[in-house]
Amino acid sequence: xxxxxxxxxxxxxxxxxxxxxxxxxxxxxxxxxxxxxxxxxxxxxxxxxxxxxxxxxxxxxxxxxxxxxxxxxxxxxxxxxxxxxxxxxxxxxxxxxxxxxxxxxxxxxxxxxxxxxxxxxxxxxxxxxxxxxxxxxxxxxxxxxxxxxxxxxxxxxxxxxxxxxxxxxxxxxxxxxxxxxxxxxxxxxxxxxxxxxxxxxxxxxxxxxxxxxxxxxxxxxxxxxxxxxxxxxxxx
Amino acid sequence: xxxxxxxxxxxxxxxxxxxxxxxxxxxxxxxxxxxxxxxxxxxxxxxxxxxxxxxxxxxxxxxxxxxxxxxxxxxxxxxxxxxxxxxxxxxxxxxxxxxxxxxxxxxxxxxxxxxxxxxxxxxxxxxxxxxxxxxxxxxxxxxxxxxxxxxxxxxxxxxxxxxxxxxxxxxxxxxxxxxxxxxxxxxxxxxxxxxxxxxxxxxxxxxxxxxxxxxxxxxxxxxxxxxxxxxxxxxxxxxxxxxxxxxxxxxxxxxxxxxxxxxxxxxxxxxxxxxxxxxxxxxxxxxxxxxxxxxxxxxxxxxxxxxxxxxxxxxxxxxxxxxxxxxxxxxxxxxxxxxxxxxxxxxxxxxxxxxxxxxxxxxxxxxxxxxxxxxxxxxxxxxxxxxxxxxxxxxxxxxxxxxxxxxxxxxxxxxxxxxxxxxxxxxxxxxxxxxxxxxxxxxxxxxxxxxxxxxxxxxxxxxxxxxxxxxxxxxxxxxxxxxxxxxxxxxxxxxxxxxxxxxxxxxxxxxxxxxxxxxxxxxxxxxxxxxxxxxxxxxxxxxxxxxxxxxxxxxxxxxxxxxxxxxxxxxxxxxxxxxxxxxxxxxxxxxxxxx
Numbered sequence: 162x163x164x165x166x167x168x169x170x171x172x173x174x175x176x177x178x179x180x181x182x183x184x185x186x187x188x189x190x191x192x193x194x195x196x197x198x199x200x201x202x203x204x205x206x207x208x209x210x211x212x213x214x215x216x217x218x219x220x221x222x223x224x225x226x227x228x229x230x231x232x233x234x235x236x237x238x239x240x241x242x243x244x245x246x247x248x249x250x251x252x253x254x255x256x257x258x259x260x261x262x263x264x265x266x267x268x269x270x271x272x273x274x275x276x277x278x279x280x281x282x283x284x285x286x287x288x289x290x291x292x293x294x295x296x297x298x299x300x301x302x303x304x305x306x307x308x309x310x311x312x313x314x315x316x317x318x319x320x321x322x323x324x325x326x327x328x329x330x331x332x333x334x335x336x337x338x339x340x341x342x343x344x345x346x347x348x349x350x351x352x353x354x355x356x357x358x359x360x361x362x363x364x365x366x367x368x369x370x371x372x373x374x375x376x377x378x379x380x381x382x383x384x385x386x387x388x389x390x391x392x393x394x395x396x397x
Numbered sequence: 398x399x400x401x402x403x404x405x406x407x408x409x410x411x412x413x414x415x416x417x418x419x420x421x422x423x424x425x426x427x428x429x430x431x432x433x434x435x436x437x438x439x440x441x442x443x444x445x446x447x448x449x450x451x452x453x454x455x456x457x458x459x460x461x462x463x464x465x466x467x468x469x470x471x472x473x474x475x476x477x478x479x480x481x482x483x484x485x486x487x488x489x490x491x492x493x494x495x496x497x498x499x500x501x502x503x504x505x506x507x508x509x510x511x512x513x514x515x516x517x518x519x520x521x522x523x524x525x526x527x528x529x530x531x532x533x534x535x536x537x538x539x540x541x542x543x544x545x546x547x548x549x550x551x552x553x554x555x556x557x558x559x560x561x562x563x564x565x566x567x568x569x570x571x572x573x574x575x576x577x578x579x580x581x582x583x584x585x586x587x588x589x590x591x592x593x594x595x596x597x598x599x600x601x602x603x604x605x606x607x608x609x610x611x612x613x614x615x616x617x618x619x620x621x622x623x624x625x626x627x628x629x630x631x632x633x634x635x636x637x638x639x640x641x642x643x644x645x646x647x648x649x650x651x652x653x654x655x656x657x658x659x660x661x662x663x664x665x666x667x668x669x670x671x672x673x674x675x676x677x678x679x680x681x682x683x684x685x686x687x688x689x690x691x692x693x694x695x696x697x698x699x700x701x702x703x704x705x706x707x708x709x710x711x712x713x714x715x716x717x718x719x720x721x722x723x724x725x726x727x728x729x730x731x732x733x734x735x736x737x738x739x740x741x742x743x744x745x746x747x748x749x750x751x752x753x754x755x756x757x758x759x760x761x762x763x764x765x766x767x768x769x770x771x772x773x774x775x776x777x778x779x780x781x782x783x784x785x786x787x788x789x790x791x792x793x794x795x796x797x798x799x800x801x802x803x804x805x806x807x808x809x810x811x812x813x814x815x816x817x818x819x820x821x822x823x824x825x826x827x828x829x830x831x832x833x834x835x836x837x838x839x840x841x842x843x844x845x846x847x848x849x850x851x852x853x854x855x856x857x858x859x860x861x862x863x864x865x866x867x868x869x870x871x872x873x874x875x876x877x878x879x880x881x882x883x884x885x886x887x888x889x890x891x892x893x894x895x896x897x898x899x900x901x902x903x904x905x906x907x908x909x910x911x912x913x914x915x916x917x918x919x920x921x922x923x924x925x926x927x928x929x930x931x932x933x934x935x936x937x938x939x940x941x942x943x944x945x946x947x948x949x950x951x952x953x954x955x956x957x958x959x960x961x962x963x964x965x966x967x968x969x970x971x972x973x974x975x976x977x978x979x980x981x982x983x984x985x986x987x988x989x990x991x992x
Binding site for chain 1: 522594630632633634637641649650668670677
């Protein structure tokens, strides 16, 4: 644990306390995620053992992104329903290549996450330097592939433009640009998260929950992209 | 998301400079006060705009001295033009709904008291929290700035129905730049509220102190938690709608504008868009928004009333379930705003049913309040009076909802003042009374001084009588066929109603002026009020257990409290009196230990 702050560990005796806890209609507590804290309630100890909010927060973030894209989807379906100006649009083939790049990026991030998880869990088979070097390398790979994906999306927009399809040409092209651009913005946000994770890993102050949160977000971007690709392929 | 890493450890040190202490503060308490200050400013602006409208409705051709200062072309000779009236109406509604009713009960009080009530030292992501306020404030500035650019603010109403809202300047003054600024402001506002919701949800789930189970959360904390869950989904839908609306303006897309629209002999360059799409997206947000405004008030008022009734509600759990039920159902009823939109009548029927169902949890909440009040030795003070006022307004405004829920009746009443009266009472005045109840109740904790009770009671009675004097006649006007959104009622069948309009105008001016008593009380008590003790109301929840008043930077000093009791242990026998605080380890005998 020389290089990286660890996750809070279970406190001895907590589970016993939990099993002995009296049930309802009693003056003792029965909940609170912080119940694992030492009974003294002293602040430094509480801080050390409190669960990381990033692991809850990430699901909140993903829920709101899901809602936003659900709104865009329903907009697309309603708009198509009454449209007289709906023209078929052939997706630029580079999108399929971009999909693979995004998947590869996710794979690299997962690889890094596993490695960090392994040495945080206490497996010390290598020296402390190589412990952070290897996952950092995979993180750089994930970051580069992510950038490549955004670049690839940009190429797709250029290809559409070359066909004379602009944002306001027809509803299909409008939805294509809007959905892919907003997804790309979210991907850029995820790249910002990756940069932060890398810098914290290099400073040896990374905790595991932000890395996990970044990874969940990144995998979610994959799933969202596959969903969007199917939607665009079927509807446009 | 990536910022989470930084705030993992939650702790941040007490700020030292003026900027980090009062401006870009990470302290949830300061952020709460900033939200409150912004809401107060916005409320005064919104009220001022409503005064201008009321004067114009009562005396249509009268000049309002200085009116031309607010607008370039809207007030020749200080007489309001019809377009300017609509611009004022739009801004009044937008400012009130977004920047007062959403921010004050939810973001202001929630920021200040949610972390304290769950026993935490701060919210988990303080930087997001700070951004949440400043982003919202920028949204407010963007909205207000539309008074000073181009042809002024938009006149399309706070609902911004397409195609009018999407056509651009050709649709009327303010329909170009004004709409873009409006949509931009609301999209920015959505970002702020999403960041806030993220903090509220994680605070409630992750930051509760030892012994604070979900069922031991005070009802106010439940209100904020449920509201933040709604905010998370509602604002996430409004933002895409605003993005598409902006694109229709600046990029020439046709999401919301149909083809073949001719204005001033000019064919508009749009085709195929769906005007109803905007209404669907907007009201999918818009109806939950009504509950975003009122559910924190329900929580606050329950919290305040129990401390003054000295007994718990008939059922804590049923109240929580009902508030949750309201939140869930609010997503299924939004179509009742669209009964006259040309939507398929079958859809109207489908939306009418859940709209009638949603009256059930509302009624349960009201019955629990009334049943609990029955036989209680209620302490009469400004806070409890506004709590009672809240219930009164909620009932009075809610009852007309039963009528409007039915398409056959709504078609008659929808475009009249009946609806205006309905939503002003149930959403506007009720939520404002919730804010007032919270202010009188929590001010001693926030500033360490008591508010003046006499001024508070004068404020209550003037507001209570005044609000009914203003909004009850609206229902009568509506039944008489007085259409809404009209800027004047000149010689036609509405002529006989003008004396009533004048009465409403006078009542609105007096009621509005009465709010200045509240502002004076706030400022006076902040500096000259009687010093408050740590627990002036003998209340039980954790905000009254802080080591100092106002609470120290990390809320509880160097030791977090441990919770031993349900939130509202009033009417028991303990060493301190008829209540036992949540953080007190004292064992008491109680009939009410529900959780």
